[in-house]
Amino acid sequence: MSKSYESDITFFIREYNKNNPLLRKQQVDGRNILWDRKLETDLLKEFDLSRVSQKSYVYQTD
Template sequence: MYQYQSDTTQFLNQYLQENPEVAAERLDNRAILWDVELSPEEQSDFAAAALPKKPYAYQPD
């Protein structure tokens, strides 16, 4: 089975293997930005702030 890995991928894999604390920091930072749970009140606020879509996006107003 042929599994090509670019030089960049090999470097990153080796770097993360040699520096496991970086992998932990990546997970912590991901939790800050992406793994956020919104309360029902926040979700309703976002839904209320959404603008209606135009039927054709490229039509000038």
């Protein structure tokens, strides 16, 4: 009777993953769509060059 405690949420997640074997692949595919992209360095350089410097006090009118 040395079973360790498992919360209801942990139990739910384990059962959900067991019943939905494609879930992990869908999560990885979703991450690839949003985050794992190659950066376009030329475009990033262009963004940096087009940046306008901010005045020391932004609310002052000229």
